[in-house]
Amino acid sequence: MGDDTVDASGGRRRRGGRSSKRADRASAAGPSQLPWRQPSLAFEPTRLVSDDQLEAIHIASLSILEDIGMDVLDTDARHLLSAAGADVDADSERVRFGREMVLDYVASAPAEFTLHAVNPERNLRMGGRHTAFGAVASTPNASDIAGDRRSGNTADFRNLVKLSHVLNAVHLHGGYPVEPTDIHSSVRHLHCTRDLLTLSDKVIHAYSLGRQRNRDCLEMVRIARGLDDERLDIEPSVLSIINTSSPLRLDIPMLQGIMEFSARNQLIVITPFTLAGAMAPVTIAGAVAQQNAEALAGIVMTQVVRRGAPVMYGGFTSNVDMKSGSPAFGTPEYMQAALLGGQLARRYRIPYRSSGVCAANALDAQAAWETVFSLWGAVMGGANMIFHAAGWMEGGLRASFEKMVMDADLLQMLQTFLEPLIVDDTTLAFEAIAQVGPGGHFFGVAHTQARYENAFYSPMLSDWRNFESWDEAGRPTVEQKAETLVGEFLEAYRTPALPEDRIAELDDYVARRVAEGGVKTDF
């Protein structure tokens, strides 16, 4: 693992025998990090419950859809569902889904597909044992150590996009890392999408906040990729998270997002927001049964719009803090729900989305244990896409620059952990063991010398000095080291190449749409 390293701009190069990670770190190319690579699980994901239990949850969710139904708030969506065989109430927004209909439509969703980025080297394979890590998204606040916590603004938005871009462990943008609240929401999607497409070349996300915003984003993605509509329609190139309004509702903008994007074969990620004890039953089995019902309803909707359109099964079930009612993350219940969501998604052969999250206010032990526990559930649950995996704090209320670097370190550790273990005569090292013999030492032997520089993951943040050296150095903290690295990574950031004509076309599009007033809002 880790036979080569890269400069911060993401280009891979073979490491020479005399270079070292330390040397790279000091170079103008920025801190050393692992090369860009989409990880895969080499082992079977964890099956938390028995097949019988899984079937019971499946059946319960079909009963929920058949007997209780969902409120589908958009008229066009209800018409489509009615035509597809759903039982649409004449006097309300309630839609009931027969189980045959659900299973029929769910079966047409693809098990695997490629999500295209502006830079083809950043394309992501979704499904199977593939996984990918997304940057924090949709927080109202940002922070760094020097500036503390503040409301989201354009400068922080752009810097977080740049940092997400330069970190190889971040595979896609899950949205705006922070909301730039200084840009009016009528035109925010235009400015932000241009920034995402020009400051980075990784896969991007479009918010479903009314049909026109989806259309604007899709058109800008088309321009940035330099495709015609026909080609775009066969290459999923942008995703949109569709949160159900749990319990059991799909609201108008979300339904419009599905109708816009599924019709164009773009990726929809259905993610019920089923907080156990609040928007879902207090029991994990019940909360996940409801999650499953809502996810299946959303998946059906995508397939009603267009059979074969790419869609992911999102799991976000967590529990609330029963003292305050606020959501908790990285809890034992979160881990169970994350594993269970993966097991259900695999039952339907639909790629699975989970998250790397925490509720912590500080970049402390709690932030780390909640984040790693959530990653434990997501990774062992076989998640194909792990959102919010770099930079998320406070249950999603804040994006932290230092947390983004800390998380990138954790994600690189997971990437290393997920590298398939090579078991062959060379790695089994019988000759080296014979050469060293009982009581010897391995450092000097050729087997070690040929490999020691890159044999193990070399963490960006961990302080492995002994106590005395660490004490003498003034007992530096992880946060301080992360702060330094944020600066170094941002300094190493380079704008990725994009043909000038595409940039000009993007700028023209934004200018025109801004002049038109963007998307009218009532404020």
Place this chain on the structure above:
Amino acid sequence: MGDDTVDASGGRRRRGGRSSKRADRASAAGPSQLPWRQPSLAFEPTRLVSDDQLEAIHIASLSILEDIGMDVLDTDARHLLSAAGADVDADSERVRFGREMVLDYVASAPAEFTLHAVNPERNLRMGGRHTAFGAVASTPNASDIAGDRRSGNTADFRNLVKLSHVLNAVHLHGGYPVEPTDIHSSVRHLHCTRDLLTLSDKVIHAYSLGRQRNRDCLEMVRIARGLDDERLDIEPSVLSIINTSSPLRLDIPMLQGIMEFSARNQLIVITPFTLAGAMAPVTIAGAVAQQNAEALAGIVMTQVVRRGAPVMYGGFTSNVDMKSGSPAFGTPEYMQAALLGGQLARRYRIPYRSSGVCAANALDAQAAWETVFSLWGAVMGGANMIFHAAGWMEGGLRASFEKMVMDADLLQMLQTFLEPLIVDDTTLAFEAIAQVGPGGHFFGVAHTQARYENAFYSPMLSDWRNFESWDEAGRPTVEQKAETLVGEFLEAYRTPALPEDRIAELDDYVARRVAEGGVKTDF
């Protein structure tokens, strides 16, 4: 999960409808915690490598034992091995083990057994899917926030034993939590074993540092349990960790420990100390192949002494920091090795020991992520015993009071995570979902109200307040909260009941043996 809670003395009581965890925490009974319970995995442990790869590692380790062999430093042990069919070199300490002999002896080790504590309620089941968490052991230094770091002493030793006792998430003592260096080593085992047996009623460990120390400890365990020798010989009541002197050596005290304890049917935990890149090959496959060879040799030795004697397969393979040569813990390589060790132990149907560890100097994010990563490897690897799981820092050079409480919180989270998910009509909550309906809220319904107080794990340390409240409170840290809890737990500590005559007999034994000079040392 968590339908009942307990006071800090460990007694379980059913929680009344009106009591709350917060109220319990303020009571004289000490901070609220989960009841004593030995967790089990409800799911299959992770299989990191394919069966073919596992077989290749197995075969490689058999070749190591057959062709290279081990240095077995004790003459008596070599005689026993020779009589059992091993190929003992006449002119050296080298012993080679034919593969048939290895497989024959390994097959006689029991797959499951009970480890007896002074208090039968603290007995531990070893093997199968059972797991148990041990306290930090064998560190030369201790620390708390108020007193910073200092050399091990009797007061810290006793307080850490008390804290390990009062924490229900700690299932056994893995040794001395810190070395009381103020007690001369000729008599340290006598004083410490008496303390362990009287200050706590959980399973204890005896260090293998020469036959007489093993005998003294075993005799004291016999006294504390109030048994005769015959009964002791059928009830494993004490364990000893046997570290190989990697690579490929078993030293005299360790071999004597096996001969003393296996002969008396007491538990031996063979744990090779195979640090990849130092005492083992730099490749994880090679390091684990060597670990496996050393573990198998130790297991064979126990079965040569007494067929059927309880023994565990210990995995401690980690990597060194290639910059400094010091051991690293909770690394990606550690996780792979922990999973692989479990897979090998299950192949031999021998209970598996792993560890919860970190290299951190501070109780910071690094301490948390390394600890949780190591627990991830251990738990998903199906470890039946997880040593050092509460209080370990600095790669084993320090026991921290606050870390012990933080780890107890993490272990309780894992205990909750490992509770089997109940999937039935009640937990699937169809009626509650129907009652709430689309757009409703679950907090008010009977299904929630009947369960909300204990539906979710309520962490001891996590700060889940919103940022504003946390900021107003002066941004308190996890360490500060842990410090407070240490005090509260120690205040709630009560000496467990032990018949007076046994205490008197223990005291007499210690007094007599101390008067005899304990075990002679050359310093």
